Amino acid sequence: MKRVAVFTSGGDAPGMNACIRAVVRGAVYHGLEVFGIRRGYSGMINGDIFQMSSHSVSNIVQRGGTILKSARSKEFMTPEGRAKAYDQLKKFDIEGLVAIGGNGTFTGATLFFDEYGIPTVGAPGTIDNDLYGTDHTIGFDTAVNTALEAIDKIRDTADSHDRIFFIEVMGRDSGYIAIQSGIAGGAEMVMVPEVLTPISEVIETLKSGWSRQKSSSIVVIAEGEEAGNATEIAEKIRAQIQSDIDMRVTTLGHIQRGGIPTAYDRILASRLGLGALEGLMNGEQNVMAGIINNELVYTPFRDTIRLPKPISEDLLRMVKILSV
Numbered sequence: 530m531k532r533v534a535v536f537t538s539g540g541d542a543p544g545m546n547a548c549i550r551a552v553v554r555g556a557v558y559h560g561l562e563v564f565g566i567r568r569g570y571s572g573m574i575n576g577d578i579f580q581m582s583s584h585s586v587s588n589i590v591q592r593g594g595t596i597l598k599s600a601r602s603k604e605f606m607t608p609e610g611r612a613k614a615y616d617q618l619k620k621f622d623i624e625g626l627v628a629i630g631g632n633g634t635f636t637g638a639t640l641f642f643d644e645y646g647i648p649t650v651g652a653p654g655t656i657d658n659d660l661y662g663t664d665h666t667i668g669f670d671t672a673v674n675t676a677l678e679a680i681d682k683i684r685d686t687a688d689s690h691d692r693i694f695f696i697e698v699m700g701r702d703s704g705y706i707a708i709q710s711g712i713a714g715g716a717e718m719v720m721v722p723e724v725l726t727p728i729s730e731v732i733e734t735l736k737s738g739w740s741r742q743k744s745s746s747i748v749v750i751a752e753g754e755e756a757g758n759a760t761e762i763a764e765k766i767r768a769q770i771q772s773d774i775d776m777r778v779t780t781l782g783h784i785q786r787g788g789i790p791t792a793y794d795r796i797l798a799s800r801l802g803l804g805a806l807e808g809l810m811n812g813e814q815n816v817m818a819g820i821i822n823n824e825l826v827y828t829p830f831r832d833t834i835r836l837p838k839p840i841s842e843d844l845l846r847m848v849k850i851l852s853v
C-alpha cells in the first residue's frame with residue numbers, strides 16, 4: 530500500500546485532531562503518501578481531497594473539533610453517492626482509508642468495501658462511548674469532564690437556593706456520559722436509557738434526601754432516557770410530588786462536544802490513530818482499532834455496529850448507595 534487517506538465523519542469529538550495527527554505522522558514515518566478528505570463522506574463524493582505532510586498536522590494535538598471538518602452524508606448512503614466517491618478516490622489512487630467516527634461512519638465503510646473493495650480501518654471517535662470493541666472512544670473523557678465541570682457549578686447554585694436540578698447530558702442512546710459525570714459529580718440519581726428507572730423511584734430518592742435535610746439534589750439524565758427529556762421528567766415529578774420545592778432544568782447540549790481534549794483523550798487518540806494506520810498497512814480491513822484492558826485490538830465493523838456495550842449495573846447501584 531502506497532497511498533492512504535484519512536477523514537473524520539459524524540459528530541465531532543475532542544481528540545479527533547490528535548488522531549488525525551497520529552495517522553498522518555505515522556504514514557510519513559512509514560514512507561506512505563497520505564491524503565486528507567474534508568467533511569467525511571461528503572468530501573469524498575465531491576473530491577475535496579488534498580495531500581498532507583507532517584507539517585499539515587503541526588500544532589493541532591491540543592485543539593478540539595477536527596481540522597478535516599465533519600459531516601453526516603445522506604448521499605453516501607445511496608449507491609450513486611458511493612459510486613461518485615469511488616471515482617474520486619481512483620483519481621487520487623487511494624488504496625486504503627482510515628475513518629475516524631462512529632457507527633454511521635463504519636456502516637458506510639462496510640457498504641463501500643462490499644461494492645468497491647477499498648479497505649477501511651476505523652478509529653472510534655465519538656463522545657458517546659457507545660462502540661463495542663473499545664473501552665473508551667475518543668472524546669468521551671473530555672465530554673465527561675466538561676459535563677462534570679458544569680455539574681459542579683450547578684451544585685453551588687443548587688445548594689445556595691435549596692433546589693433540585695435536572696441536568697440533561699448527551700450520549701444519543703447511551704448512558705455512559707450520564708453515569709460517569711453523575712458519579713463524579715455526586716448526583717443523587719442518574720437516569721440512563723439502558724436501565725428502566727421508574728419515576729416513583731426518583732421521587733422516593735428525592736424525598737428521602739429532603740427528610741435528611743439535604744439542601745440540594747441533582748438528577749443527571751441521559752438524553753436517550755425513555756421517560757422523556759429533562760424538562761418532561763421534571764414536569765412529571767412536579768405533578769406527582771405536589772410540593773412547591775424549587776426545581777430547575779439545565780440541558781448541557783453541544784458544549785460537551787467541544788473544548789481542549791484531556792491528556793487521556795489525546796493519548797488514546799494517538800494510539801488509535803497509529804493503530805488504525807498500521808493495521809491498514811498490515812492488511813486489516815473493515816475493522817475498528819480499539820483499546821481493551823490497555824491492549825490494542827481490532828474488532829470487525831459488523832460487531833462494533835451490532836453488539837451492545839452495556840453499562841455496568843454496579844455503577845448504577847453505587848450511585849444509589851453513595852447518595853444516602
Ligand code: F6P
Nearest residue numbers: 540655656657699700701752786
Ligand atoms: O454522537 C454525538 C452526539 O453529540 C450525540 O451525543 C447527540 O445525540 C448527537 O451527536 C447530536 O447531533 P448533532 O450535532 O447533529 O445535533
